[in-house]
Amino acid sequence: MAVIAAFVVNAVLNLALGLLIAQILGPADFGRFALGTAGAVALNTLLFEWLRLSATRFYSARVREAEPWIRAMLDRAYAVTALGLAGAALLAFAGRPLAGEPALLAAAAAAAAIGLGLFDYGAALARARFVGGLYLRLVLIKNALSLVLMVGTAWVTADAAAVMLAGGLSQFLAALLVRRAFADPPVAHEAARRREALRLFMGYGLPIVAANVVYQLMPFANRSAVAAAAGFAEAGYFSLAADIGGRIFSTLGAALDLLLFQIAVLAAETHGHEAGEAQVARNGAVVLALILPSAAGFWAVAPALEAIAVPEAYRGHFVHYTLLLLPGLVALALMNFALNPVFQIRRRTLPLVAAGGVGALVNLVGALALSGPFGPSGIAAAQSLGFLAAMLFLAFRALTGPDRLALPWRDLAAVVLATSAMTAALLPVRGLTPWLALPACVALGGLVYAALVWRFDIAGLRAAVTARLGRAVPAE
Known part of the structure; x- marks a missing residue:
């Protein structure tokens, strides 16, 4: 029931948040925000989705104890991908003097995708282990941070890229604040098993x-x-x-x-x-x-x-x-x-x-x-x-x-x-x-x-x- 409650809360607050952002930014800047957000979602899907899907299909409470290399592979792959995307965001931002607004929106989309990917990863781990209370806590923290950061940023700056960054930051911070609850006990395992898990994840996802x-x-x-x-x-x-x-x-x-x-x-x-x-x-x-x-x-x-x-x-x-x-x-x-x-x-x-x-x-x-x-x-x-x-x-x-x-x-x-x-x-x-x-x-x-x-x-x-x-x- 905690999972259903989390989704009801998430749906209502997301609807309210979208309407507030649209009201503050106005149609033209909301169009820019929506376009950049669509890019962030596409980046998240391209780079992180196969790992999230693998977590929901191959990770569980049993796997957590019996096959720890699966979680280790997931963590490493997420970390490497996030670092690479952060570098891409910095490069896009550095190109702003030449490319102008498109480069700024691209940088914001890449940065927002990191936060979105980390939040989705935490949600997938909670889902795979049927830990509804933890999932509810993650969603509540994310929505509270989003409401404050995104609405506040829109009100102060009226800038689509800044609001996108605030959205990504809210999801990143939410996952960071509950990271200990998602942690698995450290267990020694062979690196070869992580490679096997990677091949399995890629073929599936x-x-x-x-x-x-x-x-x-x-x-x-x-x-x-x-x-x-x-x-x-x-x-x-x-x-x-x-x-x-x-x-x-x-x-x-x-x-x-x-x-x-x-x-x-x-x-x-x-x-x-x-x-x-x-x-x-x-x-x-x-x-x-x-x-x-x-x-x-x-x-x-x-x-x-x-x-x-x-x-x-x-x-x-x-x-x-x-x-x-x-x-x-x-x-x-x-x-x-x-x-x-x-x-x-x-x-x-x-x-x-x-x-x-x-x-x-x-x-x-x-x-x-x-x-x-x-x-x-x-x-x-x-x-x-x-x-x-x-x-x-x-x-x-x-x-x-x-x-x-x-x-x-x-x-x-x-x-x-x-x-x-x-x-x-x-x-x-x-x-x-x-x-x-x-x-x-x-x-x-x-x-x-x-x-x-x-x-x-x-x-x-x-x-x-x-x-x-x-x-x-x-x-x-």
């Missing part, structure tokens, strides 16, 4: 990284194209909708993935490969049961959210871009948290690279075809088409052939029907005044969907809740 880099570069390229075609202010409008929607779905999916994928790994480790795959299939139904109604609810409340919470300078643009980007954001979340685990549990991750290539190609063709007649809106639509194409390709690979995954089709159909019923119930209240529409949609949608889930035990959620409550109630 690099294909996933290649796909994720593509998925990070697609929004980065699209934001750059919008900025080039229509200016940084338009890129700011695009980015705010993409960032808020992306954070909502990535946070929801990751909250489940933190628990579900580790359960699948444990099932494969203790009961064999078939048990692991069966658990991944059940996990996929649970992910869909959360992501799909959340998407419908976000669509319903977007106009009210814009009127109440979105800074005035972005109004009118937020809902427009949200509706265009929403299908792609949902597809990306389903790929990351429902389909990717199929190939991760099998340790055959090359299909993820092919899916990324399909998505990038469709995004490029769509942007070239749609940007002319529709401008930045066409670029947003092309991004959604790219993510949808990648998801469909990966689903085809997972659900066909001799090794196809056996999905719980009854649960998947029930999720679609329950979400449709919830959406129909929201239509009459969506058009109310914003201050009435927002709570009415949240309450009514949650009530209708929860009632259907409970009545029909969709994705086994009712059984999971009653089992959890049964353990929480002491016997008399």
Whole structure:
């Protein structure tokens, strides 16, 4: 429960932080900030993600005691990568007199990626060991530091690069403050075993990284194209909708993935490969049961959210871009948290690279075809088409052939029907005044969907809740 609580807190504070930064910086500087942040995320994915993925797949409480060279390899690889990235940041900063603002944003992105990578590493270690309390503490410290440092820096400097540096620093300091809790006892081991671990990590993680880099570069390229075609202010409008929607779905999916994928790994480790795959299939139904109604609810409340919470300078643009980007954001979340685990549990991750290539190609063709007649809106639509194409390709690979995954089709159909019923119930209240529409949609949608889930035990959620409550109630 501590992990779920951490993600709820993280989602709410990230949403509030994004809106505050957007309000203080304004559309043009927020566009620069969003572009630089996308670069930092891409760098983090390219350089650190394969190690984080290896930590969640190969590190555990058992491994901590029995195979200490795995953690030693992770620590060394992180340290070397961080030092190299720090050197790149200094070189980019030194080139500022010649390259100007792009060099400054590049330096800030590289520095921010170091903090992001270290924070994600700490989170992955807590996840792998099922230490929910430690994870909650890490998230709370990070969010407190981010709120103070990033908002304060934005207020004082109004500079996108400085705010990015403050964000990276907040994550770096959060990981540093809890480093002792993550420490493993020192155990002697052979260096050769660290090399074996490195080869294992690279073979497993690099294909996933290649796909994720593509998925990070697609929004980065699209934001750059919008900025080039229509200016940084338009890129700011695009980015705010993409960032808020992306954070909502990535946070929801990751909250489940933190628990579900580790359960699948444990099932494969203790009961064999078939048990692991069966658990991944059940996990996929649970992910869909959360992501799909959340998407419908976000669509319903977007106009009210814009009127109440979105800074005035972005109004009118937020809902427009949200509706265009929403299908792609949902597809990306389903790929990351429902389909990717199929190939991760099998340790055959090359299909993820092919899916990324399909998505990038469709995004490029769509942007070239749609940007002319529709401008930045066409670029947003092309991004959604790219993510949808990648998801469909990966689903085809997972659900066909001799090794196809056996999905719980009854649960998947029930999720679609329950979400449709919830959406129909929201239509009459969506058009109310914003201050009435927002709570009415949240309450009514949650009530209708929860009632259907409970009545029909969709994705086994009712059984999971009653089992959890049964353990929480002491016997008399």
